[in-house]
Amino acid sequence: MKTIYLAIHKYIESVGRAGVFLFQSLFRLPVRWDEAIRLYLKQIYSVGVLSLIIIMVSGAFIGMVLALQGYSILTSYGSESAVGQLLALTLLRELGPVVTGLLFAGRAGSALTAEIGLMKTTEQLSSYEMMGIDPLRRVIAPRLLAGVTCMPILAIIFSAVGIWAGMLVSVQWLGVDEGSFWSSMQQSVYFDTDIMNGVIKSLVFAIAVVWIAVYQGYVCQPTSEGIGRATTRTVVLGSLAILGLDFLLTAAMFGDF
């Protein structure tokens, strides 16, 4: 009983700490804006641009698989032209944000945790503090903001590439009529319910994943084992957070029957 109590206590405490950590990182304004923007753009590159390849390749494969699977079922009802609708809605509403989030947690989240953890282990974070420079402002904030900026964009790229690759498979290979492929999509996809809800989802996932990643790096045990554990925790907690939040968000957005 006591151990359960202690575990809950510890959990609530760490959630509180993580909350304070997030607040402090975001609400300490930079002293030199040009430097802050330079750091932010540098992180956009390492968090976003470097994730592009994996996002685009995965998007293409998922779009192609969806087209194949969708076609094989829809063709038995004679409605294979609806494959465009199927592709667009699944990618924009669900797979775009969710798979991008999962890939992002594995590719960028783990890298963020390891990088910050190693900075802690090599006393670089202490060094910033002793220099009178706030590491939350200098190290954490640009990474947080860059991650939150990049993920919705990556999710949109993922969906766009997926739709394009699905089009190649269904139109060029399986012979679906191109006109009806696009028109079925045009008729059923709405900007605010489908596209915007997907963007909102990926924004929420981004905040969760990047927050977990930088926090785990910041509080990790400063040993090689500690960094390994923190990195694993980022990927596991980040992925679970995405899947759990996805259920909640989907229920809120599309559960109104």
Next chain:
Amino acid sequence: MEVYVDVKNLSFHRGDRAIYEDITLQIPKGKITAVMGPSGVGKTTLLRLIGGQVEASSGSITVAGLDVAQASRKELFEARRKMGMLFQSGALFSDMSVYENVALPLQEHTDFDEAMIRDIVLMKLQSVGLRGAAYLMPAELSGGMARRAALARAIALDPDLVMYDEPFAGQDPISKGVLVELIKRLNRAANITSVLVSHDVEESLSIADHVCLLSAGRVILAGTPDEVRQSSDPRVVQFLQGQADGPVGFHYPAPNYEAQLLEA
């Protein structure tokens, strides 16, 4: 003697283990103070306590009149601009070149223009013999060079207090000699207060004006290097001569050796 750092009745615990138990020591202004003691006695922790990075369980630390434990975040960050710390590993920022590392505190804390900062950085690098390495990345430096570059960064803002964490550990004899000279020269030329944490007996005694010997969480001796050399305290003698047997336990606390070997 003017006191720069005043540590009073300080206790510090890590978990259940007491690192310091009610220690009191003074670091005189403008002098080189060596804090010595065996590994694991918490010498680095003392520097972190002075810098306000960790909080003491009880007691007070006053740095240039500011009570570090009571200070607000802002006051603390302000005070740290007047402190330079040389970390044991150097702790250079690995994503910046040596030049950018040394320039960073100047860019953050002064209004100097780029040309001025460039001159200061080159001067600081010249004083540690690394002007030619200005555009190398930390990963390209040897351990000794990294520590010298870190020293250039620590003194970039011309601090009043410089703390050295094991500056001689793992240095070859030449770098060691260079560092000893550097620390001495910096201290004399700029009237800096220096605190040196080390267990290198010869180097430390040769440059220190004032020595504090720590053992088992207490100050066992505070005085001049000569007083330390002439001390008859068996703990001091043991430390200076590097003997395994003596009042300072070499072994980590353990159950009876014979009994443990005979355990089934």
